Amino acid sequence: MTDKQTNSIVAKIIGAGAAFLAALVVQKVLALAWKAKTGHKPPAADDQGDAGLAEVVAAAAITGALVAMSRVLATRGTARFTAQVDDGPDLNPMD
Incomplete structure (x- = not known):
């Protein structure tokens, strides 16, 4: 396995961890x-509470959108960071 493949696997693992933590x-x-x-927790799928359909839909839409956005941003940020680390510092100042 080459160093680039190892770095790619490590980047994917770090990206997945960052996405999970962000979510x-x-x-x-x-x-x-x-x-x-609202004074109460957001409705969950297994709740037997008296949350109305509108509240359940709003909670699902908001949660889904924000979690998806945080995962994308975390994954992209991790990809940028690992790309910079993979490239390494510029050690040749004559370029």
Whole structure:
């Protein structure tokens, strides 16, 4: 296995971890914001509560959009970072 393949695998693992953590943070922040605004936690799929359809749809749409956006941004940021690390510093100042 070449160094480039190893770096690619490491970048994918780091990217997946960053995307997972970003999604987790967004869900926690959203739950806190939802509770501050409505006084209760956002409705979940297994809740037997009395949340209306509009509230369930709004919670699902907001959560889905924000989690997807955070995953994309985390994955792109990780890809940029690993590309810079893979390229390494410019050691030849004569170029």
